[in-house]
Amino acid sequence: MYTTAIFYFFSAILVFAALRVITVRNPVHAALHLVLAFFTAAGLWMLLEAEFLAIVLVLVYVGAVMVLFLFVVMMLDINLDRLREGFWKYMPVAVLVSVLLMIEMALILGGRYFGLEVMGTPSPQPADYSNTRALGRLLYTDYVYAFELAAVILLVAIVAAIALALRRRKDSKFIDPAEQVKVKRDDRLRIVKMAAEKAPGAGIQDSAEKGA
């Protein structure tokens, strides 16, 4: 009974916060509401006995990702009016489509197929059960391939971010004395051998003289 009350309390806050994320005008407020949403979701996971995931969600998403996100939002000078251009024009169609989609999906799925009657209530784990250990064991044995792949994807993200964002300024007048000292003759002067050529423009006169 007590947990049910907590569940509904958290769920209500979560739905409210999630709605606010997409409806508030100010992006900083939206980010803060997202923090609230993550935090409440972590509370829900705690109720599901997924303590490790709940703590990781708070640490990683609230602690690191969202703080970075806030920095980005504050540093970028986003012109909100331009972003919201055409918002009301597309609103009716968007609402119609999404409401229809939601109704259709609810009609098909409902609670009939994956509800408690079908799936059964999960039995609670004993007090000394550690889901951190269980997760770790799965992650580093059965799913080690997937784990490594996820790591490679992160590496791609790093490479891509650097490739797209690192821009060496070509117009910078900065001088590196170490580079200047190390310079060699060959870096500055290149001697090439080539066959003699007529100077452009001189050719016509030459042939004219010959003909004369």
Added chain:
Amino acid sequence: MSLQSFAPVLPEIFVLAMVSLILVVDAALDDGKRYITYTLSLVTLAGAAFLTLRDLSSAPGVVLHGLFIDDPLSDVLKLFVYLSTAAVMVYARAYLKARDLYRGEFFVLTLFAMLGMMVMVSASHFLSLYLGLELLSLSLYAMVALQRDSAVATEAAMKYFVLGALASGMLLYGMSMVYGVTGSLALGEIAQLLADGTDLRLPLVFGLVFIVAGLAFKLGAVPFHMWVPDVYHGAPTAMTLFIGSAPKIAAFGFVVRILGQGLESQVAEWRDMLVVLAVLSMAIGNIAAIAQSNIKRMLAYSTISHMGFMLLGILAGTQSGYGSAMFYVLVYALMSLGGFGMILLLSRAGFEADRLDDFRGLNRRSPWLAFIMLLLMFSMAGIPPTVGFYAKLSVLQAVIELGYVWLAVLAVLLSLVGAFYYLRVVKLMYFDTPHDPQPVAAGADARILMSVNGLAILALGILPQPLMAVCAHAIGASF
């Protein structure tokens, strides 16, 4: 788990190790020494091909706790992925150099994308399928955006990214439904559980709809094709060449693994969905291509129609159907490499040969390249004796075996529509006068590869049997 059980994964491990090495080596290189990166990348491909060839297995072997499968299908697809990636690197070199894109990131991202494709074609689990797809897609998004100063490239990358993310979301949602019904993510287990029948039919079909929609997005099948022309057009041509070739092979493997191996018992459900996708793709692809004046856009619409044609083979749901679709996609990759490669060959610094007008009078500028382009266009249109004809023929045979004669007739009619715009390119090359009569200035390596590419299309058209036998064997031994 012994060391021996890692043997089937050796090509992937090797590629990953080499990419990491290239990443470190390239960071220390001057711009003038970029050829080291280039050589190392080609060495990586050769090494991976060697490891895959050494381990050509006859029976499927599932390792890494059911996440990875090593079977003839994956081996053959991987070999063709290596081949197309190598061709992309050779074709693209001069083009990239001229546009200040000849950087280590191109090679690293290409190889990462290739690693993603390798994971996709030898995945036997929803997790590895999805992760492979993301590895491929993320690398491709970044590659499209690599030309930062180009507004169209950035726009293309943005569209590709947003729609690709949406497609991934759909795919994941569908997969989660299948997981809800079966309680398993491994394709083999799902197939077994569903073969016995399930009382949760409705959510299963519901999930299937999302999976098919996600796959159609990734393939670029109508009505999920909106991104294809914009991305093909906007991306630097070297990236378009890559997107248009190897990933199609991987996408075939991806679709066959999910629909053919995991959800084969639901063939009656997904066949109807694929029929709709195939017919619409062939119709819209072929008709919209006629109106294009940009050859990259034209080839993008042609991709859409070819993917529709390939779906015809898959929707048969039989071994001969999968075999013919595999033959079709391998041949398509070959033709696509040639087609986009030709645009790269005709381009030079500061000039992009991406309009149809740029092919005007190619015969006078370079008769040999014009002849190769003629072969490519004939093959895409499906005119004998090029291999495109046999690819279409074998797919149509599979469809007729199924009893869908009307579908085969429709496919032939729509291909006839398509023949118009392919032949228009031939007409421009042979019967019009060039705007700019100077001969094509392309490097010897790219020219030789283009000749091999074009002649392969002719040779395979005269002798299609060996490749068809390879496809039939790969499918037969893996199902």
